[in-house]
Amino acid sequence: MMLARDDRSELKRTPLHALHVASGGKMVPFAGYDMPVQYASGVLREHLHTRSHAGLFDVSHMGQIALRPKSGRVEDAALALEQLVPQDILAVAPGRQRYAQFTNGAGGILDDLMVANFGSHLFLVVNAACKAEDEAHLRANLSETCVIEPLPDRALIALQGPKAESVLAKLCADVALMRFMDAGPRSVDRLDCFVSRSGYTGEDGFEISVPAEHAERLAKALLGNGDVLPIGLGARDSLRLEAGLCLYGHDIDATTTPVEGALEWSIQKSRRHGGARAGGFPGADQILSQLESGAARRRVGLRPEGRAPVREGAPLFPDAASSEQIGKVTSGGFGPSINAPVAMGYLPSSHAIGGLVFAELRGQRLPLRVAATPFVPNTYKR
């Protein structure tokens, strides 16, 4: 068999790199960073431990950006950002966070991000692979009204799972009072952090932005709790896939609109036709018309009927014999919590949940059931 060999030269390192190596992390290149794909316990156990206890993820490769209004009024930063995203940012109250997408003129997604209102300014978390383009996009479009301040000197640690609250509360009692999508500055273990009650696993949990020079100390303090294991990118991917969450560049990209990506839940009424601030973002014509009349294709969940994982790129067909490809798998793998393969992909919107389609894999047609996502119910503390 072929085993992959990785070229690790030129890779960037997060502030937790030394800790990953010391903890037995198997390092691989990801978005230009040398990142742990798994630790000694392996993807399966890391995944299941996160769902039963708590997992610690280094997501420091992601971009953290402060968007500061030149007027001093955070509403002005919110209105400015609304020129680039189809979400209602003005309605994000101080101490709250919202999921958003940067769109292009055709309605495609340039990146997906989290936007928090910190009272005086907005705090953005963007994907690692897109962060340079996102910063340039913000500067090119919002520099008149906002100061765009990347925060490369901060690490980002996610603590996810049913024990996350009790673990983090030992270092910051306040977090027990937070609910899903609350976000703001907090003192954690006497460090100046930004904490949000959110994540990328479908579990209750937190993301903690911490000054880079103190990241290792905080990670060690959290890992010192017997309920916490370090979790690599492998389980991060299987956890988010079971939770039905999109991976940018795979399930959504510059050629898919938020409606095609089944993300219309994230577009508030105020930005739709008839809303107080309808349109006014790139690709609004396309996205708003799709919101009213639907899109021709749509992201769906897929459950392979057999045991074989059906992975990204597998073409989809309407039956076992047809030569007419109708879609493709954009993410797929094995779901440890449901002990079965799971996938997501795009299909014509006429394919309803419960129907069968076929993937071609190694010359064979395998049946997949169109399924609702998430595959595993989320446990957010709303």
Add this chain to the structure above:
Amino acid sequence: MTTLFTSDHEWVRIEGDVATIGVTDYAQSQLGDVVFVELPKVGRSLKKAEAAAVVESVKAASDVYAPISGEVAEVNDALSAEPALVNSDAAGKAWFFKLKIADRSELDGLMDEAAYKAHTA
């Protein structure tokens, strides 16, 4: 009984005219948790270096190649029911398939244990 190895991390156990094939413990440690194994059909004629089986871990799918040419005499159905055997006993219970050896001279191209150890060092 001799065990030989390929540079692609298959092991080959020779007993008379039959070769039993599996993947090495080193390979399983690199693959991670195995969740699915696809085996060749009994009776299929395999050429040396042909993709013969597939092993899927939580991370990726990998082909297992025929280390030598031959006809598939038997496959290990236990792997379909319990793919994790590859992780727990790669060199033993997790054999993949048995071949009727077609050309014994092909065995000369395989490594002995010492050479394989050096290969993975």
